[in-house]
Amino acid sequence: MKRMLSLWLDRQSDRLFILPSVLMILAFSIFPLLISAYLALSRFQLGIGGYQLHFVGFANFAKLLFGTEQYHFLGVFAPIPWLGWLLLALLAGLLGASLVRYLRGGPAGIAGLIGRAILMTLILALALLLAATLAAGGQLGSLSVTLLYVILGVSAQFVCGLALAMLCSQRIAGRGFFRVVFFLPLMVTPVGIAYMFRMLADMTQGPLAPLWRLFGLGDLSWASQAWSARLVVMVGDSWQWIPFIFIVMLAALEGQSQDQVEAASLDGASYWQIFRGVTWPEIAPVAATVVLIRVIEAFKIIDLPNVLTNGGPGIATESLTLHSFINWRTLDLGGSAAVAYMLLFVSTVFCSSFFNFIMQPLRSARA
Amino acid sequence: MSKAVRRTSLFEPRRYGELAPASKIAVYGLLALWSTVVLFPLYWVAITSFKLPIDVAYPPKYLPFIDYQPSLHAWRYIFVDLGNDTFRPYMNSVIVAPLSTLLALIIGSMAAYALSRIQYRPSLGSVVTFILLLAGVVLAVALAGIDWRIATLVAFVLFFFLLRALGSRFRRRLGNGDILFWIISQRILPPVVAAIPVYVMFQKLHMLDTHAALIATYATVNLPIVVWLMYDFFVAVPKDLEESAQLDGASRFRIFIGIVLPLAKPGLIATGLLVLILAWNEYLLALFLSTAKAQTIPLLVAAQNATRGPQWWYMSVLIIIMIAPVLVITITLQKYIAKGLLLGAVKG
Numbered sequence: 001m002k003r004m005l006s007l008w009l010d011r012q013s014d015r016l017f018i019l020p021s022v023l024m025i026l027a028f029s030i031f032p033l034l035i036s037a038y039l040a041l042s043r044f045q046l047g048i049g050g051y052q053l054h055f056v057g058f059a060n061f062a063k064l065l066f067g068t069e070q071y072h073f074l075g076v077f078a079p080i081p082w083l084g085w086l087l088l089a090l091l092a093g094l095l096g097a098s099l100v101r102y103l104r105g106g107p108a109g110i111a112g113l114i115g116r117a118i119l120m121t122l123i124l125a126l127a128l129l130l131a132a133t134l135a136a137g138g139q140l141g142s143l144s145v146t147l148l149y150v151i152l153g154v155s156a157q158f159v160c161g162l163a164l165a166m167l168c169s170q171r172i173a174g175r176g177f178f179r180v181v182f183f184l185p186l187m188v189t190p191v192g193i194a195y196m197f198r199m200l201a202d203m204t205q206g207p208l209a210p211l212w213r214l215f216g217l218g219d220l221s222w223a224s225q226a227w228s229a230r231l232v233v234m235v236g237d238s239w240q241w242i243p244f245i246f247i248v249m250l251a252a253l254e255g256q257s258q259d260q261v262e263a264a265s266l267d268g269a270s271y272w273q274i275f276r277g278v279t280w281p282e283i284a285p286v287a288a289t290v291v292l293i294r295v296i297e298a299f300k301i302i303d304l305p306n307v308l309t310n311g312g313p314g315i316a317t318e319s320l321t322l323h324s325f326i327n328w329r330t331l332d333l334g335g336s337a338a339v340a341y342m343l344l345f346v347s348t349v350f351c352s353s354f355f356n357f358i359m360q361p362l363r364s365a366r367a
Numbered sequence: 368m369s370k371a372v373r374r375t376s377l378f379e380p381r382r383y384g385e386l387a388p389a390s391k392i393a394v395y396g397l398l399a400l401w402s403t404v405v406l407f408p409l410y411w412v413a414i415t416s417f418k419l420p421i422d423v424a425y426p427p428k429y430l431p432f433i434d435y436q437p438s439l440h441a442w443r444y445i446f447v448d449l450g451n452d453t454f455r456p457y458m459n460s461v462i463v464a465p466l467s468t469l470l471a472l473i474i475g476s477m478a479a480y481a482l483s484r485i486q487y488r489p490s491l492g493s494v495v496t497f498i499l500l501l502a503g504v505v506l507a508v509a510l511a512g513i514d515w516r517i518a519t520l521v522a523f524v525l526f527f528f529l530l531r532a533l534g535s536r537f538r539r540r541l542g543n544g545d546i547l548f549w550i551i552s553q554r555i556l557p558p559v560v561a562a563i564p565v566y567v568m569f570q571k572l573h574m575l576d577t578h579a580a581l582i583a584t585y586a587t588v589n590l591p592i593v594v595w596l597m598y599d600f601f602v603a604v605p606k607d608l609e610e611s612a613q614l615d616g617a618s619r620f621r622i623f624i625g626i627v628l629p630l631a632k633p634g635l636i637a638t639g640l641l642v643l644i645l646a647w648n649e650y651l652l653a654l655f656l657s658t659a660k661a662q663t664i665p666l667l668v669a670a671q672n673a674t675r676g677p678q679w680w681y682m683s684v685l686i687i688i689m690i691a692p693v694l695v696i697t698i699t700l701q702k703y704i705a706k707g708l709l710l711g712a713v714k715g
Binding site: 006009010013014017018020021022024025026027028029030031032033034035036038039042053055164167168170171172178179180181182183184185186187188189190191192194195196197199200204205206207209210239243296299300302303306307320321324325328333336337340341343344347348351352 | 386391394395397398401402404405406407408409411412415423424425426427429474475477478480481482485487498501502505506509510546550552553554555556557558559560561562563564565567568583584586587588590594618619620623644647648650651654655664665668669671679682683686689690693694697698701
């Protein structure tokens with residue numbers, strides 16, 4: 001009996017190895033995803049002795065995009081100044097040019113065409129949204145705020161992380177020490193970081209208070225200004241995540257072969273020339289991967305804005321995840337699921353396009 | 368001879384492969400600046416935890432023993448007066464984070480190993496059928512009010528017979544790459560999308576606010592990372608040993624546990640550390656799934672604000688005890704992390 005069982009196990013082992021993972025993901029990701037889709041299409045009401053779900057179609061999404069929740073999700077629009085239109089036209093031109101190049105480059109597949117169409121529509125729509133909400137008189141909604149966290153935050157983190165990695169890859173004494181120190185913030189719980197930065201940014205009692213007084217800013221409160229509040233959230237996020245980019249880029253820099261670098265420097269190439277011509281092409285695939293990982297995580301930001309500013313002042317620092325969570329707390333389950341689905345849509349399109357259009361070409365170019 | 372070679376300029380390197388003195392100073396300056404940026408916030412938290420309320424007021428006091436007399440009052444309050452209110456969430460985190468990490472590591476590395484060694488060819492048709500039936504179950508339970516147990520049973524029976532009947536017609540097949548991509552792409556899924564249904568699921572099972580609920584969801588959320596990183600390790604592990612063991616008649620499980628896992632130990636440590644940190648710091652899912660009994664330490668810290676305003680001295684103690692274990696573990700195992708992250712990121 002026992003022998004038969006072990007024989008059976010051995011024959012089924014191919015499936016048994018992968019089954020637990022598939023079941024876990026089905027149970028806690030795919031199945032909830034389907035329920036969430038249903039929730040997003042219905043209205044949740046507490047009734048006597050329980051709750052009721054009414055199917056309302058796309059009403060929740062319509063409310064976010066055009067209805068009473070528009071200010072919260074998209075923001076308040078203002079007329080776009082001519083500079084904004086100019087930038088938008090430039091962006092549209094660039095997208096059009098890349099599409100033309102794709103069509104000329106060979107037979108276009110249906111999937112590739114549809115994917116590009118979705119991506120370009122989304123990019124243009126989001127650019128229009130940013131232009132209209134960033135213009136004077138406009139107000140950012142949770143979607144634009146999340147985009148800011150992703151675009152501004154990740155770019156700043158990447159530049160700082162790469163710069164630090166390049167400094168640390170020089171042949172100097174004490175590299176090991178700096179490496180450990182720079183790595184520390186990654187370990188700190190985001191909730192702890194939020195309180196830490198509230199303490200540090202306290203303009204009346206914090207460690208920098210004398211400095212603020214010197215500039216006559218002692219009475220100013222960063223938490224009551226939209227942009228300073230967003231800045232503090234982004235600084236906190238960067239403080240935590242720069243180490244991650246640093247450590248990976250450092251490993252990539254140290255892994256590159258030294259022959260070409262030495263040959264180039266013997267030929268009299270400057271540091272900047274070597275970086276652009278030799279180093280960057282070699283580390284670009286790693287850089288793309290690390291940026292993708294960061295973008296994926298940055299779309300989900302909640303702990304910092306929630307603890308630092310509670311999404312305030314008003315909704316100025318509210319990310320999409322926080323927006324969804326607040327809706328859930330007020331028992332608007334349908335609205336919460338709708339926001340979550342919009343987040344899923346935007347981040348999926350962005351991340352998969354980044355993977356297809358930036359990472360894959362880079363990696364196949366190297367291979 | 369050597370005197371003639373040595374240059375005197377500040378901007379020329381003394382020896383080949385070294386930096387010029389001027390740029391060396393610049394590099395050290397920048398590194399020191401960033402070290403300050405990293406260390407000062409931690410230092411400030413550490414000294415604030417020893418301050419009396421009066422020492423927190425303006426003007427700021429920077430140096431213990433010189434600017435102010437350190438006091439242990441905050442530590443005493445958190446550990447002695449609050450006692451259980453501190454230890455319970457702490458113990459919850461100590462239980463949940465490592466166990467979920469272990470679960471994710473075991474399940475994830477099994478899948479990663481299998482994907483790197485065995486060819487899977489599930490047909491696209493059966494996957495689509497499965498998803499459609501799952502959606503049907505959701506609709507039937509939500510709209511028609513059918514008991515979920517009955518609906519699931521019917522769906523499974525249907526799935527079985529449909530596969531029997533149509534299985535041979537499904538020609539398009541998926542490969543290992545598709546499965547790998549599917550698992551890894553789960554990381555893109557924002558947890559908030561799944562959080563409410565997971566909440567309802569655990570409520571139906573009467574498992575809200577339990578360790579098991581947190582462990583299962585944390586493990587699932589971190590599973591994609593494990594599969595991604597471990598897949599690269601297993602691809603790199605040479606196959607000769609396994610093949611000779613297979614010829615000797617060892618089963619796949621035995622090979623996996625006895626040969627493959629020990630070889631992939633550095634990868635397991637790096638991945639485990641990363642996942643442990645993520646699980647220890649997790650906030651959103653804990654917010655949904657735990658209220659009192661299973662409350663984790665990030666929740667306790669986050670709740671401080673609501674209950675008694677920012678009392679920085681207590682807060683600092685909590686932050687220190689929250690980050691201390693992770694800091695200690697990471698500094699001791701630091702060299703593994705860089706290696707592990709690199710392998711995953713470089714090979715993608």
